[in-house]
Amino acid sequence: MVEDQSASKMRVSVHFTKEELQCPCCGLFEFTPGTIVKIEMIRRGYGKPMPINSGTRCKARNTKVGGSKTSFHMKSLAIDVECSSSYDKFDLVREAIAKKANGIVVYDWGIHIDFGDRPRNMLKKG
Numbered sequence: 096m097v098e099d100q101s102a103s104k105m106r107v108s109v110h111f112t113k114e115e116l117q118c119p120c121c122g123l124f125e126f127t128p129g130t131i132v133k134i135e136m137i138r139r140g141y142g143k144p145m146p147i148n149s150g151t152r153c154k155a156r157n158t159k160v161g162g163s164k165t166s167f168h169m170k171s172l173a174i175d176v177e178c179s180s181s182y183d184k185f186d187l188v189r190e191a192i193a194k195k196a197n198g199i200v201v202y203d204w205g206i207h208i209d210f211g212d213r214p215r216n217m218l219k220k221g
């Protein structure tokens with residue numbers, strides 16, 4: 096068996112690789128170990144795969160995908176997770192709140208979770 100040793104496939108936690116969480120256009124990755132731990136704890140509580148639609152975004156990428164100008168994706172403080180049902184969305188929101196996410200946005204395709212610095216935590220519809 097040949098191990099894949101490319102840096103982008105590097106595992107940053109039990110369930111996540113650097114490739115999933117870095118900017119797809121330039122590889123930018125500034126997730127701190129503390130944020131990775133929070134994401135991994137959410138994954139464990141959720142108990143299901145968490146397909147990452149968007150992790151880190153450089154400024155150019157954020158503009159391209161229409162992200163907010165102050166998006167926490169640009170600071171590696173946010174993930175967008177694809178969910179296939181409302182049940183999954185509910186479970187993921189519950190776990191994100193339990194693990195002290197500061198920002199949660201519910202979209203048609205899934206859930207945005209962030210650990211940004213906000214005056215108070217937020218749960219809203221996108």
Ligand SMILES: [Zn+2]
Pocket residue numbers: 118119120121122123152153154155156
């Ligand atoms: Zn980029």
